[in-house]
Amino acid sequence: MEKSNKWTVRDVITTALLTVLLIAIQLVVNMVCMANDFVSMVLSVGFTMLLCAPVYFLMVSRVHKRFVSLAYMTILGLVFLAMGNWYLLPYYIVAGIICEIILWKNGWESKKKMTAAWTAASLLYNGVNLLPIWFFWDTYEAFARASGMEQSYIDSFVSYYTSPGWLVFIIVFTTACGFVGSLIGSGLIKKHFKKAGVL
Amino acid sequence: MQCKNLAVAVKLWALLCAIIGISLTSDTVLTCVLSVLGFAYLATQKNRRLLCSFGIFYIFLAALLYLIRFHNLHMVIFSEFYVLMFWNLSPVFIVAWDLITTPPGELSAFLSRIHMPTPIILGLLVMFRFFPTMKAELKSVVRSMRNRRLTALGQVLCHPAASCEYVIVPLLLRCLQIADQLSVSALARGADYPGVRGSYYGKALDWRDGLWFTLWTVGTAAFLLVGGVRL
Numbered sequence: 526m527e528k529s530n531k532w533t534v535r536d537v538i539t540t541a542l543l544t545v546l547l548i549a550i551q552l553v554v555n556m557v558c559m560a561n562d563f564v565s566m567v568l569s570v571g572f573t574m575l576l577c578a579p580v581y582f583l584m585v586s587r588v589h590k591r592f593v594s595l596a597y598m599t600i601l602g603l604v605f606l607a608m609g610n611w612y613l614l615p616y617y618i619v620a621g622i623i624c625e626i627i628l629w630k631n632g633w634e635s636k637k638k639m640t641a642a643w644t645a646a647s648l649l650y651n652g653v654n655l656l657p658i659w660f661f662w663d664t665y666e667a668f669a670r671a672s673g674m675e676q677s678y679i680d681s682f683v684s685y686y687t688s689p690g691w692l693v694f695i696i697v698f699t700t701a702c703g704f705v706g707s708l709i710g711s712g713l714i715k716k717h718f719k720k721a722g723v724l
Numbered sequence: 725m726q727c728k729n730l731a732v733a734v735k736l737w738a739l740l741c742a743i744i745g746i747s748l749t750s751d752t753v754l755t756c757v758l759s760v761l762g763f764a765y766l767a768t769q770k771n772r773r774l775l776c777s778f779g780i781f782y783i784f785l786a787a788l789l790y791l792i793r794f795h796n797l798h799m800v801i802f803s804e805f806y807v808l809m810f811w812n813l814s815p816v817f818i819v820a821w822d823l824i825t826t827p828p829g830e831l832s833a834f835l836s837r838i839h840m841p842t843p844i845i846l847g848l849l850v851m852f853r854f855f856p857t858m859k860a861e862l863k864s865v866v867r868s869m870r871n872r873r874l875t876a877l878g879q880v881l882c883h884p885a886a887s888c889e890y891v892i893v894p895l896l897l898r899c900l901q902i903a904d905q906l907s908v909s910a911l912a913r914g915a916d917y918p919g920v921r922g923s924y925y926g927k928a929l930d931w932r933d934g935l936w937f938t939l940w941t942v943g944t945a946a947f948l949l950v951g952g953v954r955l
Contacts, residue, residue: 532843533907534843534846534910534916535903535904535907537843537846537847537850538846538850538903538906538907538910539903540847541846541848542851542899542902542903544851545850545851545854546854546858546895546896546899549854549855549858559802559803559806560801560802561801562803576888579892579896580892580896583896583900587900600851606743607739607743607816607820608813608816609743609747609812609813609816611747664954667750668752668805668808668812669805671751671752672804672805672807672808672809673789673792673793673796673797673808674805678798682803713889717893717897718896718897721897723897723900
């Protein structure tokens with residue numbers, strides 16, 4: 526039987542619930558990682574993408590329709606807008622559109638396409654840390670100075686995003702975490718959720 | 725004491741003002757003006773619980789910021805950057821949390837009155853009820869794990885991946901069950917019906933709403949005027 530692409534009440538509620546769970550996991554991981562500068566600046570995004578992958582896989586597999594990723598990314602962008610980073614809203618909408626393009630032709634039925642979509646999302650998620658430094662450096666520096674940080678400390682704090690070696694490491698690490706998370710996510714879906722009959 | 729909620733329209737306006745204020749200001753330390761306005765706003769609504777919890781958190785942040793700025797405090801485990809970030813975001817946290825904890829009936833009545841599409845109303849209500857629901861679910865998962873002796877520190881440290889799985893799988897399954905139950909409940913209450921929904925809890929605007937609408941408008945404008953605007 527051909528399944529309609531029109532969203533039902535259940536789809537809306539499932540997407541909203543799992544999107545908030547994804548955002549809550551991201552915020553909690555980021556807050557825990559704030560304890561240490563290195564973990565916060567270098568590893569936190571990777572950890573986030575690793576932990577969120579199973580939830581994303583479940584959401585896409587369960588709703589089984591287009592625009593789930595776009596809805597999730599838009600809500601994420603709105604959360605960043607509320608935190609004063611308005612430029613992350615259009616950025617995440619574009620990231621959501623890229624995920625939708627990858628998943629366009631029944632991507633929710635293909636493990637490979639979902640893995641590709643989440644890996645791309647993981648790569649693009651780095652924007653949350655990099656965009657303020659690349660495009661809004663003056664604002665970022667003024668904020669850091671206002672917080673009481675000395676110039677030398679600011680320089681060492683942001684050196685992870687300004688030195689090419691660290692930058693490559695962060696991007697590769699985050700993307701790899703997203704990819705590994707996708708493999709774990711698809712494994713969990715097969716092991717638990719399909720067996721439980723919820724998909 | 726029972727809370728005296730302001731109208732949802734005023735709460736949304738307050739949130740918008742707080743977001744505009746923290747996004748455009750060039751003096752991040754001065755956002756305390758908006759936070760003080762936020763605390764007064766909570767006090768007017770007699771929301772003592774929120775006032776106390778946010779108040780203690782804000783005093784702690786203020787003490788840290790004072791030590792960082794005037795006594796060169798450098799913390800080993802928490803960067804100064806994040807202290808100012810939380811300080812700066814506090815007005816949004818205060819107003820947003822007050823909005824999130826508004827009774828769902830009042831929210832849906834307002835959103836329906838302004839002809840918000842049903843999927844958005846449903847999505848927003850689910851999001852706003854997420855935190856209390858998930859708190860209860862997480863507690864029940866941890867209790868089950870404790871019964872099976874899976875929460876011991878040794879067990880968690882030796883098998884971190886398995887421990888994560890024990891938490892995330894039942895939590896996700898419960899999320900899906902909740903989504904199904906909510907969908908059935910929403911459909912049974914006419915979520916698919918295209919008409920405007922009313923509510924027993926929908927309230928008309930009164931003078932207090934007008935006063936707070938004006939206070940947030942004037943307060944944010946004055947804050948941006950004094951603190952300066954970055955574009």
